[in-house]
Amino acid sequence: MEKMESSKNRVRVNIYGEEYTVRSDGDIEYMKEVARYVDSQMRAIADKTPNKSPSRVAILAALNITDELFRQKEGQHDFSEFEKRAGDIISLLDDKIPD
Numbered sequence: 001m002e003k004m005e006s007s008k009n010r011v012r013v014n015i016y017g018e019e020y021t022v023r024s025d026g027d028i029e030y031m032k033e034v035a036r037y038v039d040s041q042m043r044a045i046a047d048k049t050p051n052k053s054p055s056r057v058a059i060l061a062a063l064n065i066t067d068e069l070f071r072q073k074e075g076q077h078d079f080s081e082f083e084k085r086a087g088d089i090i091s092l093l094d095d096k097i098p099d
Contacts, residue, residue, distance in 0.1 A: 016042040016054060041065055 008023040013035035024031050041061040046052065049060070 015039045016046075016057065018054075038065070 008025055009028050009031070010021055010023050011028045011031050013020050013022055013032060015035055015038050020035070022031050022035065038061065041064055042054075042057050045060045045064070046057050049057075052060075
């Protein structure tokens with residue numbers, strides 16, 4: 001059986017002083033941007049909490065990034081509820097306002 005060619009893009013990135021080869025179906029520039037963000041988060045944590053091991057800094061960065069993600073998801077959920085309520089109000093107004 002033949003192996004299928006991988007359509008994944010590969011890019012070398014530097015995160016917290018370490019080189020990584022990242023493979024993804026995504027755009028190379030996007031992958032670089034994601035890596036820069038992770039690097040910046042790790043460096044910010046390292047600046048605030050000196051003498052931490054790289055693995056501890058990575059875990060703290062992962063927690064912060066996950067917290068951002070969860071808060072973003074909550075915000076989107078709240079926004080969809082807002083859209084639903086706005087739609088309900090518009091329907092009520094349409095029923096009450098003569099043409």
